[in-house]
Amino acid sequence: MAALEHLFQGSALNAVDGKGRVSIPSFLRTVIERRGDARTVVLAKHEAFPCLSAYDPAYAALKHAKLERLLEKEETNPDAQLEYQQRNLMAFAATEEVPYDSSGRILMPPMMRRKGQIGELALFLGTGETFQIWSPKLLLDDPRIPEDLKDIARFRLEERGQS
Amino acid sequence: MAALEHLFQGSALNAVDGKGRVSIPSFLRTVIERRGDARTVVLAKHEAFPCLSAYDPAYAALKHAKLERLLEKEETNPDAQLEYQQRNLMAFAATEEVPYDSSGRILMPPMMRRKGQIGELALFLGTGETFQIWSPKLLLDDPRIPEDLKDIARFRLEERGQS
DNA sequence: TAAAATCCCATAAAATCCCATTGTATCCCG
DNA sequence: CGGGATACAATGGGATTTTATGGGATTTTA
Numbered sequence A, B: 001m002a003a004l005e006h007l008f009q010g011s012a013l014n015a016v017d018g019k020g021r022v023s024i025p026s027f028l029r030t031v032i033e034r035r036g037d038a039r040t041v042v043l044a045k046h047e048a049f050p051c052l053s054a055y056d057p058a059y060a061a062l063k064h065a066k067l068e069r070l071l072e073k074e075e076t077n078p079d080a081q082l083e084y085q086q087r088n089l090m091a092f093a094a095t096e097e098v099p100y101d102s103s104g105r106i107l108m109p110p111m112m113r114r115k116g117q118i119g120e121l122a123l124f125l126g127t128g129e130t131f132q133i134w135s136p137k138l139l140l141d142d143p144r145i146p147e148d149l150k151d152i153a154r155f156r157l158e159e160r161g162q163s
Numbered sequence C: 001t002a003a004a005a006t007c008c009c010a011t012a013a014a015a016t017c018c019c020a021t022t023g024t025a026t027c028c029c030g
Numbered sequence D: 001c002g003g004g005a006t007a008c009a010a011t012g013g014g015a016t017t018t019t020a021t022g023g024g025a026t027t028t029t030a
Helices: A026-035 A057-073 A078-093 A110-115 A136-141 A147-161 B026-035 B057-073 B078-092 B110-115 B136-141 B147-161
Strands: A011-015 A021-023 A040-045 A052-055 A095-099 A105-107 A121-126 A131-134 B011-015 B021-023 B040-045 B052-055 B095-099 B105-107 B121-126 B131-134
Touching: A011 A021, A011 A147, A026 A121, A040 A057, A040 A110, A057 A078, A057 A095, A078 A095, A078 B121, A078 B147, A095 A105, A110 B147, A121 A136, A121 A147, A131 A136, A136 A147, B011 B021, B011 B147, B026 B121, B040 B057, B040 B110, B057 B078, B057 B095, B078 B095, B095 B105, B121 B136, B121 B147, B131 B136, B136 B147
Parallel strands: none
Antiparallel strands: A011 A121, A021 A105, A040 A052, A040 A095, A052 A131, A121 A131, B011 B121, B021 B105, B040 B052, B040 B095, B052 B131, B121 B131
16 A cells, blocks of 8 residues: 555546536546545646646645655744745645545536636546646647647547547 | 544635634534544634634644653753743643534634634635634735635635625 | 523535446456 | 356436524523
């Protein structure tokens, strides 16, 4: 159950239904449950891309512990104090932890849905330590995204379109 | 039930009614009850921000124990003695412990309400080991608060306004 | 006994559970 | 190897429960 022995990988395109529910792809759930024993995802706005960043609570705790150790080193520095407060706020207040049910679905919180501009479709992308949730349209429109990755998004869209 | 295995996370904006009652958001109550078995919150003025700092009794006990150990180490240092006395005063005399009822509401003590300048609305922000209670307006006006977090406060205000 | 705190009940909206369906991947055995 | 049987994933929709909140009644406190 060591936190970072298991990495998030792969992609999937799932529907967001009228109630705001989305299935977390099972291959991501497997990693979550191997890293800890929660059936829960932590959602945050991605710092660089117009999408959401997601991970498991064990990873969040690990990140927090790291921050704490950093503070103890710089305890005397007054600037460090404010910076610490700010980071803590971003790491915890600006994130939401949502459990998934027995069928693997979360209720996407309205705030996160808006921050990630997620509409009827959610594109899940594994990125190792974390995974991302995109509006497929936004991903295709972003010039920073490699063409090969866009091909994957297009493929997932087609897959769904023809059904 | 280890104290710091569960962290406070997320945000919510709740109403303070005419009697001074506020609901503690359920996701914070869950953490409180997992950390110990009290249905109680400890309130204090935040040391840096114009808001309240809040936590569970188990965390208060833990913090106290930590202070004690620190003191024992520095027993010979007279400065440490004074500092300990001061911190101890703040940690206990300047805080109030209030239980929440079966519907999850506390009666916000008038002194704390004034210290935090909490009006009709209380913004709850998880910050890991503790959580904060803000007047949303004061948060929006504070230059030290990251813009992304203010966005969240604005979102919560909107959410409520349109209903 | 007046003010304040607490309890109790009511409600609307939201979140959660539960069951059903469908498509797809996997298994197993002849 | 074929082809049905099986298991699981994603998803829809109804039923149930929880949450936040208002307001009255009762108890406690000063």
